[in-house]
Amino acid sequence: MLGPGVAWYVAVAACLFGIGALGVLIRRNPLIVLLSLELMLNGGNLALVALSRHWHSGAGQIFALAVMAVAASEVCVGLGLVVALNRRRLSLDVDSLSELRG
């Protein structure tokens, strides 16, 4: 295998997951929280693809494709929630949405 070993890819994936987790925890805008969640899923995807390459197995890539479908579903529901919040004239701030009644 030319270039860096699989461990370097896994290190980048871990850093990406950490950055995404930081964004989810620290930001208040739900749109940016969803974008940070995408970063976390992409970190997981990179680790899956790297380890699929390492073990010469297709299961990791299949799992990565399934994670992409789950990410698309999550964006669909999350953006639907953001649109519903915006229609009810609620503030787009996840700290002020701490109660489960509209």
Place this chain on the structure above:
Amino acid sequence: MLAVSAGDALVWAVWVIAGFACLAAGVAVVSFSNPFYSALALIGNLASLAVMYLLLNAEFVAAAQVLVYAGAVVVMFLFVIAYVGPRREPPWSGGPSWQTLGAVGAAGALLVEIVVAVGLQASGSLAHDGRVGAAFGTPAWVGRVFLVDHLLAFEITSIVLLVAAVGGVILGSHTRRATPPAPPAQPAREHDVELAR
């Protein structure tokens, strides 16, 4: 030998550029105050990740990454951001400062935990690595693996997408109204009171 080492250096150079672009775009996604710029930074992150997938012999996953994420998900994000309108929040505003510090500490602890877990489990076995066949990662190979070996996962994925689409339609439908209109309720009640008199 010289050709092999030159190719190795080239792959290393591409990997370093893609890795730095990936992490820098990730930091940009988190730190921009305008969600529009965050979504644009996510495109850079996805593109550099697709380059890394190509370096890992995962051509089909790289193509699906660009098509699904950059082509569909980010465009949907941009539509919703344009619909919601520009609402700025001050960057790094997480309420009181101890909350921000706690969030940074929790994210750092999570990162350390991942690194320690991966390092303890697979530090020795990740070092050696061999060549893969020419068919590894091609669409034909992925299709055979996906539709023969992992058919149940494929079907469950399609059901999850269908459920999410139905949920998105229900969340976005105009038919349900949260609060009944207040002004017509008041005269009706007075009218009832007058009728009672």
